[in-house]
Amino acid sequence: MTLQHYLALSAIIFTIGMTGVLVRRNLIVMFMSVELMLNAVNINLAAFSKFLNALSGQVFIVFIMAVAAAEAAVGLALIITLFKNKPTVNADELNTMKG
Amino acid sequence: MEQLGFYILAFVAIISSLFMITRENPVHSALWMLLTFFAVAGIFVQLNAEFIAAVQVLVYAGAILVLYLFVVMLLNPKSKGFIRIPFRYALGIVAAFVVFTQILITLQSANVIGKSGPYTAEVLEKYGNVKVFGYELFNNYLVPFEVVSVMLLVAMIGAIVLAKKD
Numbered sequence: 001m002t003l004q005h006y007l008a009l010s011a012i013i014f015t016i017g018m019t020g021v022l023v024r025r026n027l028i029v030m031f032m033s034v035e036l037m038l039n040a041v042n043i044n045l046a047a048f049s050k051f052l053n054a055l056s057g058q059v060f061i062v063f064i065m066a067v068a069a070a071e072a073a074v075g076l077a078l079i080i081t082l083f084k085n086k087p088t089v090n091a092d093e094l095n096t097m098k099g
Numbered sequence: 100m101e102q103l104g105f106y107i108l109a110f111v112a113i114i115s116s117l118f119m120i121t122r123e124n125p126v127h128s129a130l131w132m133l134l135t136f137f138a139v140a141g142i143f144v145q146l147n148a149e150f151i152a153a154v155q156v157l158v159y160a161g162a163i164l165v166l167y168l169f170v171v172m173l174l175n176p177k178s179k180g181f182i183r184i185p186f187r188y189a190l191g192i193v194a195a196f197v198v199f200t201q202i203l204i205t206l207q208s209a210n211v212i213g214k215s216g217p218y219t220a221e222v223l224e225k226y227g228n229v230k231v232f233g234y235e236l237f238n239n240y241l242v243p244f245e246v247v248s249v250m251l252l253v254a255m256i257g258a259i260v261l262a263k264k265d
Contacts, residue, residue: 001105006146007206009109013116013135015199020120022191028125028171032132035163036116039139042155046146054216055235061151062236065158066247070254072163076170077261083174 006047014040027082027089031075038068105145112138125171129164136160147220149228 013036020033042061049057082094115134122128136159143152218231236244 001101001145004206004209005105005109006142007209008203009112009142011199011202011206012113013139015195015202016113016116016120018198019191019195022194023188024120026125028167028174029120029128032128032167033120035159036119036132036135039136039159042151043139043142046143046148046151049148050146052213052216053219055218055232056216056239058148058151058232059236059240061148062154063243063247065154066251069158069163070251072166073254073258074261076166077258079170080174080262089174 003047003051006043010040010043010047013037013043025091027079027091027094028076030091031072031079035068035072038064101145104141108138108141108145111135112142126168129167129171132167133160133164136164147223147228150232 017033017036017040020036021030024030024033042064045057045061045064047057049055079089083089086094086096088094112135115131115138119128119131119135122131136155140152140155140160143149143155218235223231
């Protein structure tokens, strides 16, 4: 397996996640797609870590996972707060702050 | 054998992530995302990152996914996940395809240049992935590690403040 194989897989998964953020209007599924994109970045880092014989990539994967966990916690708390004010998770209906 | 494993894992990851973004029900999306995370954990094992694979299963499949499922079941959202405007679909898919093509064109010339580090497969096999990883983390990345712990504390307090009843 060459580096290109892993990079191509990561590119495919990243693009699928990006498509999810663009076409879905459900806030929760949009957040899940962001997690998918972060996972694709993790594959990239692990692949470079292996082919450069270095461990910095794996250390950064742990940092990215911590950021993803924090993002999920705060984002879902925000969704709950939004849902209390207006019972919907459709991103197109949440436009009350738009003038 | 390694190639076969890679192709199976890559196939599972891609198919399950495609199912994830196309399911109407958010619970189904979350379960397909679980399968994607497991496939990516297998990819990490192939890349000599066993510790990362274990953390992937623990943190992503264990913690984050359960958090998503809790929120989906707590809110029980009625609104449909898709918006019925084909224009939106087309725009999103075209944008994603353009980005993917750009990445692939870049990959044509991608190669590993740069100084090769000391952690070859033999070293990892001799000392074990976790030991070498811990050495690297607590020697060269100690300050970022502590900063990440502060960030997790901030996220925890922020989530409590946002979601509590007032």
